[in-house]
Amino acid sequence: MRSRSAAIWLRLILIIAGLGVAAFIYAFPLYWLVATSLKGKAELYQSITLIPQHPTLASYGSVLFERGFWVLLKNSVIVCAATVVVTLAVGLLITYPITRLPVPPQLRVGVLNWALSLRFLPPIAVVIPYFAIVRTLQLYDQPIALIGIYSLFNLPFSIWMLKGFLAEIPLELEEAALVDGANRWTSFRRVLLPLATPGLMAAATIVFTFAWSEFLFALILTATPNAQTFPVGVQGLVTQFEIIWNDMAAAGVIAMSVPLVLMVVARKYLVAGLTFGVIREK
Amino acid sequence: MSRLAAELPAPTGAKPARAGRRRRNRQERLAYTILLPALGTVFVIVTIPFVLAVWQSITADDGTLIGLRNYARALSNPLFYDALRATGIYAIIVLPAEIFLGLAFALLVHRTVKRPGLRATLYVLAVLPLVVPPVAVGVVARLIYAPGYGVLNYFLQSAGLAHSEVEWLGVPVLAMGSVASVDIWQWTPFVYLVLFAGLQTVPRESIEAAQVDGATWWTQFIYIELHYLRPLFLLILFFRVADVLRVFDHVFILTGGGPGTSTQLLSLYMYRIEFKFFDGGQAAALAVLVLVSISILYSLVTRALPLERA
Numbered sequence: 001m002r003s004r005s006a007a008i009w010l011r012l013i014l015i016i017a018g019l020g021v022a023a024f025i026y027a028f029p030l031y032w033l034v035a036t037s038l039k040g041k042a043e044l045y046q047s048i049t050l051i052p053q054h055p056t057l058a059s060y061g062s063v064l065f066e067r068g069f070w071v072l073l074k075n076s077v078i079v080c081a082a083t084v085v086v087t088l089a090v091g092l093l094i095t096y097p098i099t100r101l102p103v104p105p106q107l108r109v110g111v112l113n114w115a116l117s118l119r120f121l122p123p124i125a126v127v128i129p130y131f132a133i134v135r136t137l138q139l140y141d142q143p144i145a146l147i148g149i150y151s152l153f154n155l156p157f158s159i160w161m162l163k164g165f166l167a168e169i170p171l172e173l174e175e176a177a178l179v180d181g182a183n184r185w186t187s188f189r190r191v192l193l194p195l196a197t198p199g200l201m202a203a204a205t206i207v208f209t210f211a212w213s214e215f216l217f218a219l220i221l222t223a224t225p226n227a228q229t230f231p232v233g234v235q236g237l238v239t240q241f242e243i244i245w246n247d248m249a250a251a252g253v254i255a256m257s258v259p260l261v262l263m264v265v266a267r268k269y270l271v272a273g274l275t276f277g278v279i280r281e282k
Numbered sequence: 283m284s285r286l287a288a289e290l291p292a293p294t295g296a297k298p299a300r301a302g303r304r305r306r307n308r309q310e311r312l313a314y315t316i317l318l319p320a321l322g323t324v325f326v327i328v329t330i331p332f333v334l335a336v337w338q339s340i341t342a343d344d345g346t347l348i349g350l351r352n353y354a355r356a357l358s359n360p361l362f363y364d365a366l367r368a369t370g371i372y373a374i375i376v377l378p379a380e381i382f383l384g385l386a387f388a389l390l391v392h393r394t395v396k397r398p399g400l401r402a403t404l405y406v407l408a409v410l411p412l413v414v415p416p417v418a419v420g421v422v423a424r425l426i427y428a429p430g431y432g433v434l435n436y437f438l439q440s441a442g443l444a445h446s447e448v449e450w451l452g453v454p455v456l457a458m459g460s461v462a463s464v465d466i467w468q469w470t471p472f473v474y475l476v477l478f479a480g481l482q483t484v485p486r487e488s489i490e491a492a493q494v495d496g497a498t499w500w501t502q503f504i505y506i507e508l509h510y511l512r513p514l515f516l517l518i519l520f521f522r523v524a525d526v527l528r529v530f531d532h533v534f535i536l537t538g539g540g541p542g543t544s545t546q547l548l549s550l551y552m553y554r555i556e557f558k559f560f561d562g563g564q565a566a567a568l569a570v571l572v573l574v575s576i577s578i579l580y581s582l583v584t585r586a587l588p589l590e591r592a
Contacts, residue, residue, distance in 0.1 A: 015390060015394055018386075018387075018390060019390075022387065025467070026407070026411065026467070029422045029423075029425075029426060029467070030422070032422070032425055032426065032433055033418075033421065033422050033425060036425055036431075044431070048431065048433060048436045050433075090320055090323075090324065093316055093317070093319075093320035094317060094320050094321060094324075096316060097312070097313035097314075097316045097317040098313075098317070101309050101310065101312060101313035101316075102306055102309050102310050102313070103310065103313045103314075103317070107317075111317075111321065112589075113584065116584065116589070117577075117580055117584070118328065119521075119524060120524050120576055120577075120579075120580045121328075121573070121576070122527050122528045122548075122549065122572055122573075122576060123528055123530075123549075124528065124530065124548075124549040124552045124553060124569075124572075125335075125552070125568075125569040125570075125572040125573050125576075126331050126569075126573075128335060128338075128552065128556050128562075128565045128566060128568075128569045129330075129331035129332070129334040129335040129338060129566065129569060130331050131556070132334060132338065132562075133330065133331065133334065148327075152324070152327060152328065155324065184312060209413050212415065213413070213414075213415035213416060213417070215415070215416065215417045215530070215531040215534075216530050216531065216549070216553075219534075220553075220557065231415055231417040231418075231531075234417050234418065234421060234535075235417060235534070235535060238420070238421060238424060238535050239535075239538070243424075243428070243431075245425065245431050248421055248424070248425075249421065249425060251421070252417075252418040252421035252422060253418075255415050255417060255418040255421075256414045256415060256418040259413040259414065259415065260410060260413060260414070262413075263409055263410065263413045264406070267405070267406055267409045270409050270412065270413065271409070271472075271475045271476070271479070274412070274472065274521070275476060275517060275521070276589055277589070278476075278514075278517055278588060278589060279475070279476055279479045279480075279514075
């Protein structure tokens with residue numbers, strides 16, 4: 001009997017050790033980022049301190065105002081919001097007919113497969129010719145060039161997510177409105193849209209998050225604070241000759257705070273979005 | 283499950299069948315009126331870059347046809363093979379590590395954590411790393427591995443495990459390890475979430491029956507649970523391979539492809555050819571090669587995916 005309880009204890013210790021190590025590996029880097037961002041300039045050049053000696057928000061002021069990154073923040077918000085609107089509008093135009101109207105099943109499957117194949121497009125291979133197009137159209141360093149390509153790359157996610165949400169709303173509800181004399185547009189606006197709103201909000205949050213994190217296209221298609229997004233600014237702090245650690249950390253904190261806050265809202269849908277609906281939470 | 287068009291409820295009442303058919307036709311026309319312009323636009327926008335890439339790859343800057351010379355240059359560039367090798371090594375490190383660790387944690391939590399509240403908390407915690415912008419993850423990694431301020435060396439030296447600074451980003455092998463560790467940090471939770479969700483689909487009766495028959499946790503995994511997880515492994519591989527081929531951000535931040543070309547993955551290599559060497563022809567040829575090989579790869583694996591396409 002004693003050896004059995006020893007085995008149980010051993011297993012318990014192993015489990016706690018495993019979870020503890022994982023917790024440390026995930027929590028400490030984030031702690032270290034925040035701690036670094038709270039340090040003053042002087043503290044960076046002493047020997048390393050794990051806890052900020054004189055916590056200050058100076059680095060945030062320095063990043064946002066002295067370096068003018070608030071403009072990049074504004075660009076990011078504009079680009080992401082516009083991307084959300086375009087992606088969802090086009091996504092609805094494509095998913096509404098294939099889920100709510102009588103189209104041949106092959107067409108529906110074809111559209112979904114095609115959307116999935118876009119997920120496999122490597123951005124770098126697309127951006128090389130896209131860069132030439134953007135320059136020809138004189139859209140280089142313009143937010144609209146980013147909005148276009150972000151919408152394109154977020155379309156596969158949104159098509160699959162919206163298809164999932166729309167398919168869950170019973171067709172009979174719309175049919176009932178149509179029988180009562182409403183036209184297609186009214187029944188879409190008055191019946192379907194309100195019911196689909198939670199799903200649309202979830203898709204909007206996730207698309208916003210993805211667009212917010214995007215870096216490669218922004219790096220290539222922008223050059224000045226006219227259109228540069230926040231991640232491009234962060235990168236500028238990293239590759240300097242001398243890295244100002246606390247400023248870089250503060251920029252990192254700002255960059256990740258927006259998606260982290262949004263995800264607390266849309267967490268239930270993120271995995272569904274990432275797996276094209278294979279994994280659904282409740 | 284989404285509905286099929288054929289299951290549309292028949293019009294109510296005793297309307298003649300012909301009116302029903304007319305209404306269906308009208309609806310189908312409406313479907314195409316909405317669908318075709320949207321699909322057409324997206325299709326054109328997707329296709330133009332590809333056509334343009336092909337055109338750029340077979341012409342010189344002044345527009346004269348030069349045949350496949352750019353492809354020959356792209357394929358004879360030794361740096362291209364360095365990039366392929368680096369991408370392969372990266373994949374060989376991160377994919378098994380993420381799948382093994384994600385599976386281990388999914389099983390661990392599935393077997394030991396029964397409280398719904400705790401499971402929900404772990405779910406939220408696992409979602410968070412997935413949405414941290416890769417650029418910010420790169421910044422974090424810099425704060426850990428970089429010479430001077432990197433806290434990893436501080437820990438190692440405090441513990442007496444290292445006497446001088448380890449150059450995590452300055453030695454090819456270590457740099458690759460550092461870059462890969464960032465990917466593992468960010469994406470293991472994804473594998474965990476997918477596999478954990480998969481474990482919930484295993485019918486309780488078969489587990490209970492197996493336990494009555496004296497199955498250990500290992501046989502229970504091999505003979506029952508693995509069966510339910512198999513399609514999900516495929517799904518994970520599909521999305522992770524697609525992502526490994528596009529990895530750029532955190533590597534660009536952390537090592538910039540160096541030292542030398544040791545962490546210059548395919549994306550970084552193509553970026554360098556186009557935007558550092560300004561060799562548009564060779565870059566376009568590479569873009570076409572990558573797009574074509576990925577299309578082939580895609581068409582080979584897509585049928586096997588457990589997606590709900592109806």
